Amino acid sequence: MRLISLITDFGLKDNFVGLIKAVILKINPKVKIVDISHLVKPQDIKEAAFILKSSFYYFPKGTVHLVIVDPGVGTERKKLLVKTKNYFFVAPDNGVLAPTLKKEKPIKIIQITNPKYFLKPVSYTFHGRDIFAVVSAYVAKGDRLERFGKRIDTYLNLDLPQLKIKKNELIGQIIYIDRFGNLVSNIDGITFNNFVKNKGFKIFIKDKVIERLSYSYQDVAGFKPLAIIDSFGYLEIALNSGSAKDYLKAKEGSLVKVMIN
Amino acid sequence: MRLISLITDFGLKDNFVGLIKAVILKINPKVKIVDISHLVKPQDIKEAAFILKSSFYYFPKGTVHLVIVDPGVGTERKKLLVKTKNYFFVAPDNGVLAPTLKKEKPIKIIQITNPKYFLKPVSYTFHGRDIFAVVSAYVAKGDRLERFGKRIDTYLNLDLPQLKIKKNELIGQIIYIDRFGNLVSNIDGITFNNFVKNKGFKIFIKDKVIERLSYSYQDVAGFKPLAIIDSFGYLEIALNSGSAKDYLKAKEGSLVKVMIN
């Protein structure tokens, strides 16, 4: 038994995801498929990259992670199959794997080229079904990686917003907003703790100031903003019993500033 | 083979549900997971309780029902594992199980405390992944219930809107609205029939009056409101070919009054 996980921007109304599963299960009836998300914003490679990076390591060893956010479908963009110590990744070469492969080093990178692994005919607009699903199903079956194409050394990188760290000031930004309106910043918990150490600090977001970390969403009065290291491992701005996004009118890109007192 | 069913307010965009499944399948690769709903309104314990109560008994004996609507995550609220004659239930102790456990009596209630069943480290904000998913996976594997924590006798109750029954008047309210805009009341079919017996009656909802029960949605003219005992077993106000919610401008809490002629 192997798992295949799915991250796509295909939504849930159209038949796109169902057809990917049909193609996979036709080839490999024993595989289990786990949906991570199909509601990535259309063509938003950075969002898919963040979701993958925050998810892949919870899966059993040997899981094939299939990521299809593919604005370049039908162009000359490469199609990647990557093996790391614990996982396989299948995706278009558009940067979507880059943040993950910084945490989980690639052992082998294959450019998928072998038309034996393509449905006939390959459509112009849906390589997710006609190529990536087929490849994932056979990888989960144990086909040797070299059969899918040729080894290459590189993959496309992804430009992500960087932290600015000065002596007494750490500036990040909101990079993801979840269903509850919680604002996830790009300041990871370890960087935050190393920066703050045991000193006093203030966190600035929009026109609000937060002066301590919380350890639950009910740790402050109702409808008050709070800061917490969240389940992604990042500094998150949240609201007890409400949406920090709505309350603060924050969005992706909104600045989060930490200052030492 | 065992089933685990899922009811959460995690939505479908974030990776929360996918990670719960990853954690479960890593521990227990043979289990099957069935989504009941992940679109419970954020932190709406009553809605989750209604969905569970209307769903659990359709599942095979031995199913583990995992319910995660958990505004108190990270606080001192208890974590419950309950065994009944036919099922297991895993949920935070916030009342979400109460209406179900009135129908399906608990045989054993365990307060989950054994850290061997926690991921390390446990996050502050996502016990669904770090505790409840782990526990559900091992319960489905057959671990002895006493290993998860200590036996307790009680669980938190839930305040639900009650029916008012007078001599010739039965007053309930809308407690759930489905995708089609059908208005589900808290008047169950048995109570309705016992109250009305073979007498004439009128049902009042907003400014409309309905004078009989229907036996299909097409039983009245198009765009007319009707009353029907629905698939939940409750008196429901619906509209042929449309949304009763929109047509009547009704919402949760809107009164439904039955009067004997």
Added chain:
Amino acid sequence: MRLISLITDFGLKDNFVGLIKAVILKINPKVKIVDISHLVKPQDIKEAAFILKSSFYYFPKGTVHLVIVDPGVGTERKKLLVKTKNYFFVAPDNGVLAPTLKKEKPIKIIQITNPKYFLKPVSYTFHGRDIFAVVSAYVAKGDRLERFGKRIDTYLNLDLPQLKIKKNELIGQIIYIDRFGNLVSNIDGITFNNFVKNKGFKIFIKDKVIERLSYSYQDVAGFKPLAIIDSFGYLEIALNSGSAKDYLKAKEGSLVKVMIN
């Protein structure tokens, strides 16, 4: 192992889909269930028919396709079980299977009447759970088709918008719009190619003119409309990096005209 695929208009918030799966797995624990879509527009038989017709043939031989868009639930409308060369289909007799059965001829049509295959009691409003799910589970288990009811010869047809083909003019219309705002017309690729052959042509949609076919969404400048044979096999109007639906203010029913130069 058999597959059951699901197409419904039940949405993802209510417990309807979860209960269908519970009923199926209680009867047939080994079957795998693949969701194609549960977001068919409420009671939109044509949309469900299009999704089924574009999906069924990607599934493994022997798959049971269960389609529940059932505005006539509880009325005298028939309940169908159809066997074709490669698949089984279970659905209300309201035309939803008709376009599919034109491509994949029925070998046996059964009107489901045997109450042994009904849950007791059958609700007035949810035959998906109480009848169709049960039947699908037993079909996937291999029960003889004649046990479910009596053989019949016909099924309800579905009135779909037809192409108008004149000497130099081919007129179709938009019949489906996907998550990305791509506009799928009812002009299939083969008809288009036979009509155009190697002549020059213009495609008219709303106030725009497109003069060639593209072979990827990035084949034209950003935010320009393009025409492409899509993964459904139809002529599709799309926009590079955006939604053709929003850009062109098009909707289902909008005309698409192909003229030979």
